[in-house]
Amino acid sequence: MKFFKLFTPFKIRNTEISNRIIMPAMHLGLADQGAITDRLIDFYVERAKGGAGMLIIGGCYVDIYGKGLPSMIAVDDDKFISGLQEFTEAVHNARDDVKVCCQLYHGGAYAFPQIIGKQPIAPSEVYSNFSNTTPRKMTHEDIKREQQAFADAAVRAQKAGFDAVEICANAGYLMDQFISPKTNKRTDEYGGDLEDRLRFPKETIELMRMAVDDYIIGYRISGDDFVPGSNTYKEKGVVAEELSDLLDYFNVTGGWHETKVPQLTMDVPEGAYTYLAENIKRRVKIPIFSSNRINDPIVAEETLLAGKADAICMGRALIADPFLPQKAKDKDLHSIIHCVACNQGCFDNVFALKPITCLRNARAADEQRRGLNPIEEKKKIMVIGAGPAGLEAARIAATRGHDVTIFEKEDKIGGLINVIWIPPGRNEFKRMIDDYTYWINKLNIDVNLNTEVTLETVQEFNPDAVFLATGSLPVKPKISGIDKDHVYWANDVFTKDAPVGRNNVIIGGGATGIELAIYLAEFGSLSCEEFKFLTFYDALETDVALDMLYRGKNKVTLLERLPKFGSILGKTTKWVLLDKVDKLGVEKLANVNVTEIGDDYVKYEDKEGVDQIIDNVDKVYYATGVKSNDQLYKPIKKMGIDVQKIGSARKPETALEAIEKGYKSGNRI
Ligand SMILES: Cc1cc2nc3c(=O)[nH]c(=O)nc-3n(C[C@H](O)[C@H](O)[C@H](O)COP(=O)(O)O)c2cc1C
Ligand code: SF4
Incomplete structure (x- = not known):
């Protein structure tokens, strides 16, 4: 496989971006009362080392009215500049040619009264299906204040050493609320036809431009709101045309949070929304990013070759494997640990108000604490069961240098993964089996298939330690x-x-x-x-x-x-x-x-x-439901062998929990 475009540089305004993989903004739930934390720095330093061209952080709220979630990054006050500066320095130091961008966020009606401590504001008093609240209609004073907040935030980002700012104008947030006829019912100059509904974003960008001058201002746009009565790809094409002279790039994503058209789940075919980027690319001259469900460098390359976009956002793909860009560049595609779009560790945690984690990468968002431990002495480890927990424990223990052998009663590895990838729209899970197969070979892990383990097998194998990963049985x-x-x-x-x-x-x-x-x-x-x-x-x-x-x-x-x-x-x-x-x-x-x-x-x-x-x-x-299948535990323990139950053999668990336990056990031994 040869990459003709993905690893070529391109320019945004006067800045060269070293390659065409962009990590889009993803709220990680790691800020501390708005301030940057070590975990945030560690997360992005790792992604910088991993080779992406530009990392976009955030959304970062520009004003308390716009704050969407409790542990969001703040750019609404000068007091945050020093922390942000420490962040940009750490990321730039991690790799010379990485660029880092700050996404400026305002939720508008999507803000929650419980979080901002007051009634959210929006262009009109239109009930929000997302925050389940009716916002207060913005006065002219509100409008001017929030526009200024964007400009002030851009200046702070510039001072803090970011290479760019991006306006979060997608997903149904404040900018979208002004542009949409569904949420903007105003009769003053900020409402009415599309031209008037565009006044708020236009004036905001102009104010930002005056404040930051020759500096990258990007705009994340919903390529189609996918909400009845709101803007479709047709109007969004016009929006892009109207705004493009003021901007330096468009980052084209999918629909609003409240859409009934799935945007991020694994049943969304890879690259399904690249046509939205293409729709805008046809109409404007500035660089276009394509986003959503591109988690494979080959799909990214094909999107570029098809002329649909100039760069590709890979979000969750880089949560799952920060080193995907470097691996792809080195043509080491098989070693990529693929995001499977399960949302279990990332998006679901955002809505549960928890820091993100990842089904495929137990270190994600906790990079320092969960680094691999050096081993004290090499052990002979027997892993019984090649389901998600057993495979992960085996991979981690072997990576650390232990001598690992897997025993599996079926004729293939994967355990429950072989079941969960079968239903329609769940096929992405199959990638996990392909990825683990690669690691088993790479790490020389012995695998005994068709082997029902008995106490005699354990005795004969004589391990130093056993991971019992025999999964569950139906109830x-x-x-x-x-x-x-x-x-x-x-x-x-x-x-x-x-x-x-x-x-x-x-x-x-x-x-x-x-x-x-x-x-x-x-x-x-x-x-x-x-x-x-x-x-x-x-x-x-x-x-x-x-x-x-x-x-x-x-x-x-x-x-x-x-x-x-x-x-x-x-x-x-x-x-x-x-x-x-x-x-x-x-x-x-x-x-x-x-x-x-x-x-x-x-x-x-x-x-x-x-x-x-x-x-x-x-x-x-x-x-x-299911119950743990742990019959071998007590007899093995009686033999005086160090045995640990992991995954559903310990208690019925989700794949996310099982893999996390597998990682921890493999890293502890
Ligand atoms: C945990 C999480 C948080 C996100 N937060 C934001 C955000 O703050 N701003 C934004 O524009 N998009 C956000 N997104 C959307 C991503 O930027 C991206 O568009 C989405 O994940 C689809 O791309 P992917 O399939 O490459 O992950 C978030 C997505 C996830 C998974
Ligand atoms: S939790 Fe699932 S969707 Fe989220 S990054 Fe990890 S593999 Fe991808």
Whole structure:
């Protein structure tokens, strides 16, 4: 693989950017009352060393009214300049040619009253579906003050040694709120047609330009708001044309926070939103960045070669692997640890008001504390189970120099990963298996497949230490009829050990039940390849093919004991999956207590305690949780061997938790 464009330099204003990989702004939850912390410095120093052309930090709030989250970086006061300066110096010292940009943020109606301690302000009193609040309409005084806040913040960033500032005008924040007819209902000069709605951002940029003069001002733009009644890619093209003379680059991203079109989840195909960058690139002369779901340098290169953008934002990809740019440049592509767009450690933590972490990189945002420990003596380590926890523990222990051997009862590594990548839109998880396969080979980790470990195996192997990573076992609910032949454990469908029926009932509406519902509802539908082929040759009418593309013919009913579905799913993924379940016509019944499974029916009590029956059922699946599979623990311990349970063998855990534990165990031994 040769990169023709990705590692060529380009210019923004008069500044050369050494390559075309940009790390976009991502709130990490690491600032301390607005101030830069060591963890923030460590995070970005590592990414600077990793080779990206420019790192954008933030969003950094320009005024308390705009503060979006508690642990955001602040640029609203001169007192923060020295900390920011320490930050830029550390990043610049880490690599000569890295550039660092400060994203200037104002949430407007997206700010939360609980966080800013007062009613948020916005162009108009339009209820925000994001902050669940109605903002106060900005007076002229408010407008002038907030515009000045942007200009003052830009000056602070310049003084602190940033190479650029970027206005966070995307995702439905204050700038977008002024530009959108949905949120701007003003009748003064700041509202009305698009030209007037653009007055606020235009004046703000002009004020900033006067304040910072010959200095990079970038603008992050939603390429399409993807919100009914708001701006589409058509208006956003005009917005870009109108503003481009005042700016030095556009960073084109996707829609607003409140959109119902998924933006960041793993079912968004890689590069799906590059057309938004292209739409703007066609219209303006300044550099264009393309953003969202580009986590592979090959996709980045293809986007550049297609002429859709001048640079590529890789956000979560660089959380997962800070050294992705350098590895790609060195053509060491297999060693990249890929972001899988799970959002479990990053975006979900933002909404839980916690610092970010990462499913693929347990060190992310805690670089110093979680560095690899040197080993005191080389140990012979036996890892039982090649699921996520076992693989991570093996990788880390072997990286540190231990002699590691994996024992796996199946014929392949991956454990639960082999199941979770199967449902539609979850295929990114498969990358984890590819990545671990690379590391196993690279680190000379011995793998014994098809090996069910017994105490004799342990005795014979004679390890210094054992990581017991044997995962979990399904919990069979105590329901009359559960042992009938047409009743299956949900995950067996994904491994093809259970058939798919025409009229299916799933007991358990947690993550597994929801994934299975989607799988069953889409089962037998046309694939994208088939759709393309059949419609390209006019073999099938497009509307008929479209109907076959979106769903199969199976009926699916999802039953949940609790009032809500998907209780352990992260916020950013849950709504996407539940929306999909609804769109696919799955019948969801909450607050139900299944009492009996008959040969062709399922009986349950509804929330009023009334018996109900689902008829003509031919397959039933249970997805009612798991329990730890740790039978070997006590006997191995009795043998006097140092044994640790990790992952779900210790207690049922998410993949994120299991991998973090795997990392810690592999790093401690
Ligand atoms: C944890 C997290 C925090 C984010 N915070 C911001 C932010 O403050 N400002 C912003 O413009 N975008 C923010 N984003 C969006 C990212 O900049 C980026 O557009 C998004 O992650 C999609 O790109 P990716 O697929 O390369 O990660 C955030 C994303 C994540 C995952
Ligand atoms: S937590 Fe998941 S989505 Fe976030 S950076 Fe890590 S792998 Fe990517």
